[in-house]
Amino acid sequence: MDGIKQIFGKELARIFRDKKMIFSTFILPVVLMVGLMTLVGNLAQGMMKDLEDHEPVVYMMDAPASFTSFLEMSEITYKEKVITDEAQLKKAKAEIKSGKADLIVEFPVDFEKAVADYQVGDNLPQVKTYYNPSEEYSGVAYDQISNQALEGYRQALLADRVGDVSTLTVFTVNSDNDEAIIQDEEKASGKAAGMMLPYFITLLLFAGAMSIGTDMVAGEKERGTMASLLVSPLKRSSIALGKVFALMVISGISALIYVVTMVFFMPNFTGAAGGDMGSAIKLSLSPGQIGMLVALMITLSFLYASLIVFVSVFAKSVKEASSYVMPAYILILVLGMMTMFTTKAPGMESFMIPVYNNTLAIQGVLSSTITMPQFLLTLGETIVIGAVFQFLIVKAFNSEKLMSA
């Protein structure tokens, strides 16, 4: 084990004595992550606000005065455009299709008279509305005016006709129930944040380890400095392990920085990724959760470090090494993406797929859904695979074909 310390120390010094390195390794990715999550959050909130603020453009055809004043009373704001004939209706429909207008409300001619003169057995007057479900504004306008306002208007007219509406109502749904939405707020917000964050983190961890790790091995070969190490009395296994440990510590530190960032910035992210309409849900990580996250990320760093160093041994230059690592990177990208789209709770078998299980586990910890066996399986498997790579790295370092001075 003698000699690991020297190599380890040298590799750490290379990063920590260089301000640019410290910035690009530890600070930049975190800034990027926070920036990205905040941006996504703001965009989502902005979109929501925009929808709420938008004044729908509504074409009214033969609308009775009582309806427009009803809308006014319900404080629904909209831009009214009055149309009178079929030709105008056709044009309005085209505008709905193109998204220029949001809703058409077409009343029958003499609607109020038809309602007032109603006799049992008459045809009921029909109000027609048109909207475009693929336009968000249109959808909102339809929901507000066609579903809610018209329904209210009908109730009002009905009351006029029969006096007491209650005799005509069998039951109501949630008319007086503020607690209709029941959810574990921690779980909900965690689940929301848990969608994107673990994905970003596993990716950023890998990307960071990739640039440093390929340089540590392939870069040293390329620059001829490995040759000088190979003629020293250090055991080759010491050189290899010194490097892997250094890389592991460096990406472990970035992992810790990610966890700390998560703990402090999570409240900002949750509204964002959750799309919870800005409900002031706060995610606070418990010490247990933090501990689990740290364990998961450290072992993941170990796996990444071993994988990247192993692949780099086969390359003669950083460029070559990067192209060898790229498939692994893409695989991790895809595996991470899969976790963003899994809807049903992952079973034990999902936790057997390496890397994928790590992202799942981080998600699981954030949303408090992970079970202890799942957590331990992930941890154990990651360590075992990392150790296998370590073994292979030491073998590769001893190969004269891969490591010639």
Next chain:
Amino acid sequence: MVAIEASNLSKVYDTGKEALKNLDFSLHQGEVFGFLGPNGAGKTTTIKLLTGLLTPSTGKSQILGVDPSAEPAKLHGFCGIMTEHAQMYNLLSGYENLLFYGEVFGLEKEMAKARALQLLERLELTDAMYQKLGTYSTGMRQRLSLARALLHSPQMLFLDEPTSGLDPESIWRVNDLIKEMAKDEGITVFLCTHQLRYAQEVCSTYGLIAEGELLAKGNLRELRALTMDALTLELKAENIPLTENSHLEKVAENRYEMKISEVEEIPAIVQRLARNGTSIYEVRALEQSLEDIYFALIKRKGEGHDHL
């Protein structure tokens, strides 16, 4: 005492290239051995085999009793090795580089500092010691690499082209250092080089290799004996009838040369020329230089006389 012992050492690369064929030789402690041969002869391959960087296809070797392929790390503890492409860290200064390697070689911090300063001084790098290696010239890098190889005061030195890229003054200084170490500290030196003239200044024995085969080994005298024509006779003369003296070669106006084996041949040659009316102004007998021997032996190998 025997420092290096190689028996039947061969190396066949994965490509099928037979880079070294049954090398047998031994070196005594304190010898400065010049390993000479054309490009691709197998010099670097030999150094790598002897230092445990490659494993031999057949045969084995021992360096001060240690088998390089079995215990490379142990070997590197008492061998200084300077290979062709080995570099140090561009982002560190020359001094920092030496301190790092001092640590790698297991020197105490103070010891490493003292040794580094001493070598920097000796190799005329003191002025540049705080400069980043990235700013060093080829020759400065080469000298720093030599300093690295000497840091741990090795008992054996393997140097692959240590003076390539150096200006004449630096070569002279490096040669001086090598000679001094061999003399004062009894260090054995295995030196690969193409610079035959400089080799002749520093080496005590030579090995000549071509196409993976050791053609000859010995000191200058022994090698001279191998090439039958041990001497070159130089003449400054006028009116030589070249038709009758075809073994004489005109090298310049009024200057001629011929190969002879012994000084005793000279009087007869001079008498014969004088009798034929030649005016002789100068006669010199030169011993064959390493370069002459090298070319003679390589030429002979080319002609297919494999066994000398």
